[in-house]
């Protein structure tokens with residue numbers, strides 16, 4: 333890596349950036365200053381806000397991304413990660429990236445639906461036949477196309493992180509068949525498809541932000557929620573919800589997003605560094621995800637949670653009408669294409 337050339341590029345970048353995206357960046361001095369070339373002492377820091385706790389596999393994937401980017405760029409581009417929803421809910425984080433107050437964020441595609449309507453496709457229950465089908469779609473042309481769909485809204489997707497499959501967890505009684513949801517208030521993410529999915533299965537959807545859900549469960553504002561195993565464990569929702577029913581109704585990925593205007597102003601070399609570090613972090617996170625999902629299921633059982641394995645076909649049959657509602661729309665067209673992807 334040619335350090336002087338790379339730093340020159342970053343210096344030019346800082347000069348070129350407009351006011352809109354300047355807030356998303358922190359310009360500073362390098363940790364190891366070069367007294368012979370003051371221009372070579374400059375670096376940029378990208379601010380990345382997200383809502384996960386630091387032990388969460390996706391959060392650890394982003395730390396890996398930041399570490400690799402610093403290494404690959406020889407310290408010229410660093411990432412300042414602000415975790416735990418300190419900067420707000422995922423919807424608020426998306427707004428901050430859109431307005432250039434933040435360079436990057438990581439969100440579930442569910443809140444992203446309000447900004448990029450095509451993302452609704454990931455909220456449709458039992459669209460993916462299994463994990464292999466899901467990843468074949470994400471890694472193929474449809475996945476790549478969807479990552480870029482947000483560019484018009486100022487939100488460019490850089491990669492998908494594995495966020496597993498989402499299943500119901502409840503305080504008092506297990507969900508073994510769709511009818512068990514009758515009369516139950518189930519927390520959902522802020523998204524139309526999450527609301528529609530719970531409604532289609534017979535429950536009452538209640539949108540609450542991720543950070544507020546623990547107290548909402550404790551105060552019995554809702555009877556349950558739905559999420560993947562690492563999130564169920566890390567949020568300690570198992571302290572209130574003692575039944576986890578692995579119906580795996582949706583596979584909603586997480587997306588790493590960058591402000592589009594900022595991205596376009598980055599020199600090609602900087603974009604390449606970022607993309608290379610992102611791609612490595614995806615491989616790392618997906619491996620971590622597998623290990624952590626098993627560990628999370630074991631951990632919640634030790635905490636007294638009963639894991640149930642309901643017949644998924646019952647849930648798929650009851651919610652099938654939801655996919656039909658989208659026929660003839662851009663999301664419906666995506667459904668058709670996704671169904672044709674092998675295996």
Ligand code: GCU
Nearest residue numbers: 439440495521542559563586
């Ligand atoms: C998952 C997802 C998060 C999201 C959360 C939620 O954990 O990875 O991005 O915030 O679900 O249900 O709100």
